[in-house]
Amino acid sequence: MTAIDTRAAIRARGLRKAYGSHVVLDGIDLDVAEGTVYALLGPNGAGKTTTIQILSTLISADGGSVEIAGHDLVREADAVRAQIGVTGQFSAVDGLFSGEENLQLMADLRHFGKADARRRVAELLDRFDLADAAKKPVATYSGGMRRRLDLAMTLIGDPRIIFLDEPTAGLDPRSRRVMWATIRELVAGGVTILLSTQYLEEADRLAHRIGVLDHGRLVAEGSPAELKRLVPGGHVRLAFDNAAELDRAAVALEGGTRDDEALSLQVPSDGGVRSLRALLDRLDAAAIDVTALSVETPDLDDVFLSLTGDDEPAEVVLR
């Protein structure tokens, strides 16, 4: 196949889904560029899983159109399926089989030759640190091992677009880091990833773009930095050598909050270049000696809460 001229791996317009009178998705537009990570961020029930189920051909939308790798999701479902890999929230492995047999099954369904299949299975067992447990039934695997096997099964067909539904939910910190490293590796290899998460830190670390989903609508979209800028509350933190310098700065920059113990001053700022330059000019004009300056933007927790409304903050997992 020739290169996709739009360079959009996933393109969705007006995605709608309702179960009876319960609207799950209320008109979602998504554009995910090739080779990037897009994170759907939202609390439970926001519609993340439904979006992934629709995009991965598992369920059909009530309205809207989707193109995946240039193929229409409905009319060319099998062409889409040939390009994608999906790892859902619940491990899609056969519990009665060993890890090796599970991978072998996937290799058979991808119609690899015998030798090719054996090589790839061994490779993936190694890569995901499952070689020792290869012959053991999956029922004896830990949660982290199951998730790794699950992802290995997804990867065996070399999918160009991967959907990960809450890939680190329920994983211990070490397994989570392994998963993050794997996702970065994949993206470095040119794979496009759409993942859902309720962990702000995860979206911040992995995603090029984040869509904040709430009650079936995208309430905000952008790079992590852009999203942070949407919310006021950022500030510049200035540190000084001595109290006298701090005093002079507090006079020169009205509206700051001083911390006498730390010899620092917090000045409200949007973190933009223009306002920073203005701030520096004022410090220069007063000949104030600053030992350190840091720009503090609000973190995604603030963004999330202010965008999705504070009515149900308990649903948001903060960590």
Add this chain to the structure above:
Amino acid sequence: MTASPMVLADSATMLRRNLRRMRRYPSLTFFIAVIPVIILLLFVFVFGGTLGAGLGGGLTGGRTEYAAYVMPGILLITVAGAAQGTAISVAMDMTGGIIARFRTMAISRTSVLAGHVIGSVIQTLIAVAIVFVVGLLVGFRPTTGPLEWLAALGLLTLTAFAVTWLSVGLGLAPRSVETASNLPMFLVLMPFLSSGFVPTASLPDGLRWVAENQPFTPIIETLRGLLLGTPIGNSGALAIGWCVAISLLGYLWSRRLYERPPAPTV
């Protein structure tokens, strides 16, 4: 439909998967054979003396004669009982995440179900063979030739195929494994309301009409003819007709149920 070579290759893969699952869970095949064996022993040794005396119509005698009479019915109970195993394993499979994975892969929908059906037919025939051997041990002796025996095996396979497609649907229809295990119960009861255990002539009018017109009766009559040389009449054609019709309905129903989206998980 997808290209047929892929459907065949994928069906073979799915069949291998189901046979392997069967080997991992052998107790299911065992139980499928044990229940009809118990029923066989009950009917031959507990009820057989009395029932054998009442067969009428030239068949007089006791236990051994009744063992011969009841064998086709017991074989069908084996087939019907295996349906329960099929429904359970299909339902178990559907609740596991791996089916969701299959749905997002470019593999034919039919092959997932075909793997279950062919695997279950093989499992059923293994159980049928065990029951048949026990039948021989308690005195059942087929009186016909190898050609008829082969035909009987063919009919049993066709019946197993039909009942299995139906039970795949029964496994797919409910959302829980528990319900799926109970739904095929009626299949096990149906041979009792046929010519399998007592001649239909001995039944009260309403029940007799049911017994004479339900699908298991012509199948049992044909099996009896093929194994013991009793007249078959139009039962053979009826038996094959029922099997084809049930297979087709079961297949179409199962296909539709499989296409149904999974339960909403928001």
